[in-house]
Amino acid sequence: MATEKNSPSLSCKDCPFGNVSFYAPTWTSSPDAIQSLRSRVTTYKARQAIIYEGEESNLFGTLRQGWAYRYKNIGNGRRQILGFILPGDAMTLEMLTFGNLPLPFGVSALSPATICWFPLEEMTELLRRKGPQDEHSRQMVHGYFNWLIRRNSAMGHTSAASSLAELLLQLMVRLKRCGMVSGNEYDFAPTQADLADSLGLTTIHVNRLLGGMKRQGILQIEGKKMQVFDKVQLRRIVTQG
Amino acid sequence: MATEKNSPSLSCKDCPFGNVSFYAPTWTSSPDAIQSLRSRVTTYKARQAIIYEGEESNLFGTLRQGWAYRYKNIGNGRRQILGFILPGDAMTLEMLTFGNLPLPFGVSALSPATICWFPLEEMTELLRRKGPQDEHSRQMVHGYFNWLIRRNSAMGHTSAASSLAELLLQLMVRLKRCGMVSGNEYDFAPTQADLADSLGLTTIHVNRLLGGMKRQGILQIEGKKMQVFDKVQLRRIVTQG
DNA sequence: CGAACCTTTGATCATACTCAAATGCTGTGG
DNA sequence: CCACAGCATTTGAGTATGATCAAAGGTTCG
Structure with missing residues (x-):
């Protein structure tokens, strides 16, 4: 320090x-x-x-x-x-x-x-x-x-996928406000364990959810770089509960 | 009104x-x-x-x-x-x-x-x-x-039984502070649906949980009267997560 | 180069939800 | 005061979401 x-x-x-x-x-x-x-x-x-x-x-x-x-x-x-x-x-x-x-x-x-x-x-x-x-x-x-x-x-009422998608979107909005998003790409510091601890899920489950999103072509995470390709689909996941 | x-x-x-x-x-x-x-x-x-x-x-x-x-x-x-x-x-x-x-x-x-x-x-x-x-x-x-x-x-980390027990205990403490508990008995206004909506659970599940507690002799609900017989056990359910 | 950490996958399990329906209670109007 | 409507409670059977346990690759950093 x-x-x-x-x-x-x-x-x-x-x-x-x-x-x-x-x-x-x-x-x-x-x-x-x-x-x-x-x-x-x-x-x-x-x-x-x-x-x-x-x-x-x-x-x-x-x-x-x-x-x-x-x-x-x-x-x-x-x-x-x-x-x-x-x-x-x-x-x-x-x-x-x-x-x-x-x-x-x-x-x-x-x-x-x-x-x-x-x-x-x-x-x-x-x-x-x-x-x-x-x-x-x-x-x-x-x-x-x-x-x-x-x-x-939101306690018992939202699925894990929905709350994860919501978190990702919110972070993106806030990062954009800070001018930290270029195109659809930005630095993404949290590990999957961090996301899990934020949502009250297990790391393993977050991994599977992100894996699914990657497979659907919604996003990509490589190293500490995040790319979101399909915001519309991400929003759909949020509203599906 | x-x-x-x-x-x-x-x-x-x-x-x-x-x-x-x-x-x-x-x-x-x-x-x-x-x-x-x-x-x-x-x-x-x-x-x-x-x-x-x-x-x-x-x-x-x-x-x-x-x-x-x-x-x-x-x-x-x-x-x-x-x-x-x-x-x-x-x-x-x-x-x-x-x-x-x-x-x-x-x-x-x-x-x-x-x-x-x-x-x-x-x-x-x-x-x-x-x-x-x-x-x-x-x-x-x-x-x-x-x-x-x-x-x-407490989001993903507590079982339904634990959060229900905690709610009941908290209500009892607060009612006692109001002088509304006599012995172990007090008026209890919420329905099982109210409890469920408070905890993010379904009415049916709350019913089964309360049923279990009744069968264990922890409490009794009749009409709108609640009696808590075993506060120690109730606290144990809370801490068991 | 090795240790620590992070990600990924598989198999199994449990908690709490859904659907369906019967019973009991309460208050209201005829 | 009784009949009925509308709630509230209870029970059963089946299901799904997300957790647990176990372990193998990848990265990163010191």
Whole structure:
């Protein structure tokens, strides 16, 4: 884990993800306000822990490069991945609502990752500043909450294939928003085990499902490159339940 | 649906659930502050809609009598019950965080129910008042959020029997807090279909599970009365996954 | 070059769903 | 107050989805 006080190579003004971030309205009007708040930039190796479950912290982190994920350990060495974090995303947006109460989940890097850390109190104050920024923050937290509710509602009602397809599509949409999709191809960091842990399935079953999709010509995964050929078919799998 | 401007028979000072409510600290120190804020008291018949999905409202409701539930409609006439509401509980505690943004779920009465309605803005202001009340509100919302995360984490990892047992135990704890359990017996409003919709199972499967528990002498359901004889065994079923 | 990890395949099994139908309970209107 | 309609519960038989167990190739990284 390397930390630099202020990385000149990663200025906020040039950040490609400022406009998808939590502080987008402020970033747009005055990127320097963000930069001057930043207390440090830290890099993590793939699979390295970033935040531990139950931790309290006075820092608010935003992912600048790479992939990360939130997870919760559940009995006998298993874990549930609660969601993937992409560039521009906050590590812990609930901190905005709850302050530094102990987190019910941990965060780890999925690929080599870089995170910009800000002092929690000042960042919270900035994000709650009346006007477009305040409005935007509320929308983001509200969206996250609705997503949680939706996920909860899908419990017994969706097949494994459907939820896998939905996850892949959602990731693609989010990656596109980050400008990380070129054509139908993009870097895909999660292993099949990660996908399984995210969906509450076994690795083996995810493998068979992906195998089926490959055979149907819907997608291709080679190395860490994903290609989606048939989004329509993928959406059909989602809606078939 | 009957509404009275101010029901003398249901004064806030004598409310048996003031101390389990969202506004408990304020209620303890000055019940009159609550009473004077209350804009109306409404009764609902069993199964009657209280709040519609997507609705925006300027009212904050607290359940005074009976049972209710939050639910979300999912395709083909099915619904997911997101949680049961007991006396003292808020209908929509997320309103405290998000104001009157459209709700991602509806609320209905499960049994005949009475609800105390308060103006949202004033109630929000009261609940955020610095000191014990502010602290208490944050704890409640935080607890709810953690519960959501936990539920999300349990996705593929728990058997139907385990999640049913957990639900029954949780309800019992909450009912006890409301003083609604005498000995091991209490009124139980949900049907087996309600339990199924809450857990993402089929009614038939819930029936078989309950049947098994009855045969093992763990519990008894007759009419709308539930008796739990063997809490230890029930807890064992939960932890067995 | 070897160890660790990731992907793939096969065979078998169990949990919970579907379909079908009978019985019991509750409340409502004649 | 009884008859009936509409729910709610219970039981049986068969099925399917996804898990488990076992093991063999591929990659990647140190």
